Amino acid sequence: MWRLLLALAVFIAALYFSYREIGQANSLATLRVGHHTHTLFRTYEDVQRFLYSLRDYTGDEPLDTQSLESVQLHFELLVSRLRVFHEGEANRELLAFAEVRAAVDRLAVALDRIEPLIADLAPERRDPHYAQIRALLHDSRISFLQLGKQFLLNAQLRNEQLLKQLSHMQSFWVIAAPAVSGSLLLVLFFLQLRQSMALAKSLESQSRALAHMAAHDFLTALPNRALLLERLTRMIEQTQRASGRFAVMFLDLDRFKAVNDSLGHAVGDELLKMVAERLCACVREGDTVARISGDEFVLLVGDIGDDDAVINTVAERVATQLRRPFQLAGEELLVTSSIGISLYPAHGQQAELLLVNADAAMYSAKASGRNSIHGYLAEMNAGSVARLELNRDLHFALERGQLVLHYQPLVQLSTGQIFGVEALLRWQHPSRGLLAPDEFIPLAEESGLIIPIGEWILRTACADAVAWHSQGLPLLKMAVNLSALQFQQPELAERVDAVLVATGFPAEMLVLEMTETQLMRNVDLAVAATQALRELGVGLAVDDFGTGYCSLSYLQRFPVSKLKLDRSFVQDSLSKCSAAAISRSVISLGKSLSLKILAEGIETPEQLAFLRAHGCDYGQGYLFSRPLAQAELVSFVQANRGARLTKKVNLGLPS
Ligand SMILES: Nc1nc2c(ncn2[C@@H]2O[C@@H]3COP(=O)(O)O[C@H]4[C@@H](O)[C@H](n5cnc6c(=O)[nH]c(N)nc65)O[C@@H]4COP(=O)(O)O[C@H]3[C@H]2O)c(=O)[nH]1
Structure with missing residues (x-):
């Protein structure tokens, strides 16, 4: 741009220079x-005066004052x-006019001829030389008079003729300077124009790329939530008309978090891309497949x-496609999905509502044991809204x-x-009161929040025991419960060790509890x-031992020290x-494997008696x-x- 401005400045300067030059030349x-x-x-x-002096000298009554010297002087x-015509630059210019040069030459010839005649002049009445001289000067007199008049009347024309005669160099620069700088300006202008057009083009393609990025998911290139909502709104309008x-x-996807945590994020990403491809293959052209967050597709x-x-x-086609094994990281990965469906117009006539209702139906599918498809039912929504709110609050519960x-x-x-x-x-919830873990731990597991929460639990429990x-x-x-996600952390042992070191709680006093399902x-x-x-x-x-499918052969592979009877x-x-x-076989199984048995949920003295009678080691319960x-x-x-709790509950044990 600055080059264009510079060229414009040069052009203006050249124009000014030419204007001034032409003005000067004009003046x-x-x-x-x-x-x-x-x-x-x-x-x-001068011709006229010479002729007057001649006439007076050769007149009828020659004037006394008029002498031959005077005639000669005028001559x-x-x-x-x-x-003079041949001297000075201005007169040389005058001679450049052909008609002037002709008149001057004619006068020179006449004067040459007149000179000898003057010597023979006599102050007599109309000396014949007079007529001769008059005749010789006649044309010159007329032509100088007419030339003078012509120059006076055609001053403008003469000006132009004169201007043409101005020095070549000068006129060259007067024309060349604006012409060169003007051309330069034009060239630069076009270059600038081309550059601006190229820039505009690249900006346009950049903004198009940005708009695409803003509307699409980076990983799968599928439309994101924003574009989904736009398409959903358009679909509502079109379907309404028709x-x-x-x-x-x-x-x-069911348990996608577990894939991510156990096989790493790169494998998780690959899986999402493959899922996206399979989903696209399930729908027709004109339908939309969008990824709206981690493992959620719409x-x-x-x-x-x-x-x-x-x-x-x-x-069904979608569910079947996803059930087919995925070949990833040299392994065959089995994935299931939970699908919720809402229909327009029956389940909502606004984009957001249709989405919320489909989400509620999906959650109900998940809650019913995953790997299933649910249609939306009106009563699902209240639960879904409550769940969304609880999920939102849970993010801040710890801090x-x-x-x-x-x-x-x-x-x-x-x-x-x-x-x-x-x-x-x-969870001491600000508006819902004290919440039991069953109400929020599944949410914490879904969102991954259970990892920081689990670590807090471990640290707090150990620190409390040391404080007591x-x-x-x-x-x-x-005894501290471990969640499934914590259990899948590769660095779990290091984290537990760090907590023990930090709190000073002895390792042998800590018991970590995990379910059969987690182990299997x-x-x-x-x-x-x-x-x-x-x-x-x-x-x-x-x-919760006894509720899962842990066989004896598997149980032997885990270095566990205690079974908790569900x-x-x-x-x-x-x-x-x-x-x-x-109950009896769990207790005897424990004994044969040298494991201690702890019975959960002992509520009555009879239950306690039964357990004691069968040699159960430990218990907990109301x-x-x-x-x-x-x-x-x-x-x-x-x-x-020092008291015996078992005695207090009146079991008749020896004191
Ligand atoms: N009906 C009855 N129930 C009894 C009796 N004695 C104890 N219980 C309840 O049984 C549950 C025992 O915990 P769990 O089997 O580990 O089952 C736990 C555990 O799986 C999970 N949970 C609790 N705290 C944590 C935690 O800190 N971390 C993790 N990951 N999970 C936890 O939530 C489950 C439920 O915990 P809670 O609601 O506290 O419920 C507790 C406890 O209150 C009884 O005599 N009768």
Whole structure:
């Protein structure tokens, strides 16, 4: 741009220079024309004066004053005038006019001829030489008079003629300077124009790329939430005009987090890309497949007519496609999905509402055991909204100090002594009150928040146990539940070790609880994780034992030290033979594998008696105590120090 401005400045300067030059030349020409007119008239006058002096000298009554010297003088003056034409730049210019040169030459010839005649002149009446001289000068006199008049009348024309005669160099620069700078300006202007056009083009393509990026998901190149909403709105308008129907399918991959955590994010990303491809293959052209967050996809299936079978077919096709194994990282990966469907116009007539309802239906599919397809039902929405709100609040629960641990005493059944506690999480929700873990732990697992929350639980529980000990309580065993996601963390043992070091809690006093299902999900991984934890000296317990499918052969592979008999068996052990049988076999299985057995959910003295009779080692339950807040727990342990809880509940044990 600055080059264009510079060229413009040069061009303006050149124009100014030319304008000034032409102006000067014009003034000069005007001056010269004046001078030339004057010279021509003066020549005419000199001729005329010479002829007057001649007439007077040779007249009828010659004047006394008129002498031959005077005639000669006027003649000399005329000769001098003629000479003047050949001197000075201005007169040379005058001579450049052909008619002037002709007149001057004619005068020179006449004067040459007149000169000898003057010598013979006599002051007599009309000396014949007079007529001769007059005749010789006749043409010159007329032509100088006419030339003078011509110059006077055609001053403009003469000006132009004169201007043409200006020096070549000068006129060259007058024309060349603006011409060159003007051309330069033009060239630069076009270059600038071309550059600006190229720039505009590249800006346009850049802004197009940016607009595409803003509307599409970076990983899968599918439309993102913003574009989905735009298309959904357009689809509503079109379908409304045609009085048709269309479907919104909300799809969430089941346990995608586990894939990410166990196989790494690169594999997770690849899986999402492959899922995107398969989904696109399931729908028709004109339908939309969008990725709206991590593992959530939305499909807009247009023009489904009145038959619900169409949408069921599409949903089944999607589910079947996703059930086919994915070849990833040299492994065969099996993925299932939960799909929720809402229909326009039945389940909503606004884009957001259709999405929320499809999401609610998806969540209901997930809650019903995943890997299923649910259509939207009106009652789903309240649950979905509540879940969304709870999920939002959970993100701040930890930093706002709303999470608390309650502790439930663990009792040695043979002595009735409290030997430890189980840490149980609670959420002191600002508006909903104290929430039990079942109400929010699944959400924390879905969002991955369970990782920081789990670490907080472990640290708090260990620190509390150390603090109680320093207050004079015996050092209690601390049982802490591990979530599935925590259990899949490759660096779990390091994290546990770091907490033990930081809190000063002895490893052998910590018991980590994990469920059978967690252990069985990926046996090799679980063996490695449990071994790493065991090497720290930490105790390991299998929670809810009996509800899963852990076979004896598998159980032997894990270095666990304790089985926790699920409370459902404990509670039914007196009423159902099968429950009693399971309880008995779990206890004897534990004994044969040298594992300790802890019975959960002991509520009645009868249940306690049954368990003791079959040699169960430990127990917990409302019979002894409900889970207690920290301060209550401290008082409870202090109050029962040395006491036999089993005796207190009147079992008739020896004191
Ligand atoms: N009906 C009945 N119930 C009894 C009795 N004695 C204890 N319980 C309840 O049984 C549950 C025992 O915990 P769990 O099997 O590990 O089951 C736990 C555990 O899986 C999970 N959870 C609790 N705290 C945590 C935690 O800190 N981290 C993780 N990852 N999960 C936790 O939530 C589950 C439920 O915890 P809670 O609601 O605290 O429920 C507790 C406890 O209050 C009884 O006599 N009768």
